[in-house]
Amino acid sequence: MKKVVDVSLPVGPVHPCFKxxxxxxxxxxxxxxxxxxxxxxxxxxxxxxxxVGRPWQETMFLAERVCGICSVxxxxxxxxxxxxxxxxxxxxxxxxLRVILNELDRMQSHLLANYSxxxxxxxxxxxxxxxxxxxxxxxxxEKMTGTRIMxxxxxxxxxxxxxxxxxxxxxxSALDKVDSELKRYVKMFETGKLIALxxxxxxxxxxxxxxxxxxxxxxxRASGMECDARANEPIYSELxxxxxxxxxxxxxxxxxxxxxxxxxxxxxxxxxxxxxxxGPVRLGGKVTAGHVKHTIExxxxxxxxxxxxxxxxxxxxxxxxxxxxxxxxxxAHVMMKNLAxxxxxxxxxxxxxxxxxxAER
Amino acid sequence: MSLLQSIKNSVRKRSIHVCxxxxxxxxxxxxxxxxxxxxxxxxxxxxxxxxxxxxxxDVILVTGGMSPQWIDKLPDLFDxxxxxxxxxxIGNCPISGCVFNRPGCVIDPPVSKYIPVTAAVxxxxxRPTEIINAILSAADELFxxxxxxxxxK
Numbered sequence: 001m002k003k004v005v006d007v008s009l010p011v012g013p014v015h016p017c018f019k020x021x022x023x024x025x026x027x028x029x030x031x032x033x034x035x036x037x038x039x040x041x042x043x044x045x046x047x048x049x050x051x052v053g054r055p056w057q058e059t060m061f062l063a064e065r066v067c068g069i070c071s072v073x074x075x076x077x078x079x080x081x082x083x084x085x086x087x088x089x090x091x092x093x094x095x096x097l098r099v100i101l102n103e104l105d106r107m108q109s110h111l112l113a114n115y116s117x118x119x120x121x122x123x124x125x126x127x128x129x130x131x132x133x134x135x136x137x138x139x140x141x142e143k144m145t146g147t148r149i150m151x152x153x154x155x156x157x158x159x160x161x162x163x164x165x166x167x168x169x170x171x172x173s174a175l176d177k178v179d180s181e182l183k184r185y186v187k188m189f190e191t192g193k194l195i196a197l198x199x200x201x202x203x204x205x206x207x208x209x210x211x212x213x214x215x216x217x218x219x220x221r222a223s224g225m226e227c228d229a230r231a232n233e234p235i236y237s238e239l240x241x242x243x244x245x246x247x248x249x250x251x252x253x254x255x256x257x258x259x260x261x262x263x264x265x266x267x268x269x270x271x272x273x274x275x276x277x278x279g280p281v282r283l284g285g286k287v288t289a290g291h292v293k294h295t296i297e298x299x300x301x302x303x304x305x306x307x308x309x310x311x312x313x314x315x316x317x318x319x320x321x322x323x324x325x326x327x328x329x330x331x332a333h334v335m336m337k338n339l340a341x342x343x344x345x346x347x348x349x350x351x352x353x354x355x356x357x358x359a360e361r
Numbered sequence: 362m363s364l365l366q367s368i369k370n371s372v373r374k375r376s377i378h379v380c381x382x383x384x385x386x387x388x389x390x391x392x393x394x395x396x397x398x399x400x401x402x403x404x405x406x407x408x409x410x411x412x413x414x415x416x417x418x419d420v421i422l423v424t425g426g427m428s429p430q431w432i433d434k435l436p437d438l439f440d441x442x443x444x445x446x447x448x449x450x451i452g453n454c455p456i457s458g459c460v461f462n463r464p465g466c467v468i469d470p471p472v473s474k475y476i477p478v479t480a481a482v483x484x485x486x487x488r489p490t491e492i493i494n495a496i497l498s499a500a501d502e503l504f505x506x507x508x509x510x511x512x513x514k
Contacts, residue, residue, distance in 0.1 A: 013434070014380065014382060014413060014414075014415060014438065015413065016412060016413040016414060018413075019383075019388070019391050019392070019395065020383050020388065020391065021382070021383050021384075021431075041428075041430050042383070042384075042385070042428060042430045042431065043383060043384075043385045043386065043425065043428055044385070044428050044429075044430070044467055045385055045387075045426070045428060045461045045466055045467060045468050046461075046465060046466045046467045046468075047461070047466075049465045049466065050460075050461065050463045050464075050465050050466050052465075061460060062460055065387045065389070065459070065460055065461070065485075066387065067387060067388055068386070068387045068388035068389025068390070068391070068392055068486065069388050069389075069392055071387075071389065112392065112395075128398070128399065128400055131395070131396070131398060131399040131400075132399045132400045132401055134396075134399070135396065135399055135401045138396070148393070148486075148488070149389045149392065149393070149486055150389060150485060150486070355388065356388075357386070357387050357388040358388075
């Protein structure tokens with residue numbers, strides 16, 4: 001009789017495929033993965049605790065440093081929450097500039113996620129193409145805000161500074177480049193036989209499982225769930241946003257969905273630049289006491305800031321719910337269950353686009 | 362300088378293996394290290410290879426301000442790196458803790474309390490070109506005539 005040996009296989013915390021430290025403990029029988037568990041806590045800093053008792057001018061910069069990949073969206077979320085508390089009006093031009101920057105941020109985040117996946121399945125050529133394309137988007141962000149990451153561009157009542165027309169035309173030409181190059185890379189990804197072998201039908205998350213597990217963002221949309229906080233923002237519908245979903249729910253669907261969203265983000269930015277009119281970008285306001293729960297769509301899913309501020313503008317309590325924690329746990333407990341090969345553990349995990357810095361804060 | 366040493370010097374100059382360790386950073390610096398891999402900066406043209414395996418690394422890049430989980434693990438990881446080795450810290454966090462070093466936080470900077478640090482690149486985050494520059498200049502100084510320096514000790 002053949003003897004089945006159960007092996008507990010630890011992956012991480014320092015691993016070639018992971019950008020960030022975490023440990024995945026896999027229980028395997030032969031090559032089959034029976035169940036997995038994630039061990040988090042390697043990058044815990046305690047940001048929410050530092051925020052309490054500080055004026056919101058400081059918490060703005062702390063919120064930005066929750067996550068280095070999607071720093072713009074954290075900045076927008078906390079400023080949006082403060083504006084909702086105090087009833088501060090944002091001028092039209094500033095609203096559109098915020099949308100432009102947020103979509104550029106989403107583009108670079110999705111490109112990075114797809115780069116990570118291609119690198120994990122050892123398709124380094126496509127990975128490097130995507131990483132180089134990301135630099136084009138980073139250049140556009142740098143021209144717009146002055147820095148590559150941590151730009152602190154969104155401030156209460158508007159944005160930090162106006163964007164001249166020359167920069168807007170630079171952004172448009174960067175988008176042209178991204179669109180034309182990306183079409184080629186998507187075709188490479190879609191038709192590559194080796195990519196299909198390592199991606200299609202692996203790490204399947206069914207619609208029922210997706211609904212039960214509370215997964216959000218592109219990972220949920222790739223399983224056919226209509227879940228996007230941008231549906232609640234009228235400015236996005238006006239700029240031609242619509243829900244993109246796929247029904248397969250495997251690794252291939254998650255990556256293809258991000259490619260589709262890249263093209264959509266690019267068209268949203270084009271529409272926003274087309275609708276820009278001259279006007280003020282920053283108006284004043286007065287911070288009042290209050291408590292609000294504000295949700296916007298981060299590149300990885302719904303991001304919620306539950307924040308209470310007193311009349312001096314000091315933060316009484318803050319709770320941040322980031323999308324990554326749901327996606328990480330779902331990846332570990334649902335997608336990796338009964339995986340045929342232990343070699344697919346990392347690729348399934350990376351396809352859910354985990355951001356451990358977001359998840360632990 | 363012996364012939365063997367000069368051969369080792371010239372080989373080591375073009376073969377620097379890098380491992381990056383995130384000890385509680387916000388990902389910003391890690392992404393800038395990843396950006397160095399892209400064909401625009403092309404870190405491999407200088408002979409720097411990012412493997413992320415401490416057992417074959419020459420240079421460890423440390424980002425982040427030392428979270429409690431890493432306090433026993435980072436010196437352990439440092440011991441596993443073969444000689445000659447160098448530690449380059451990326452960003453403000455390993456130097457001072459940056460914005461996170463406030464009462465109530467759980468991080469414990471600087472990283473130099475736990476492992477010897479050769480060079481530090483400040484910035485929140487530093488640009489990819491600065492990271493490449495730091496790795497090249499630190500590795501050059503440290504690995505040159507390594508065996509002869511060891512013999513003199």
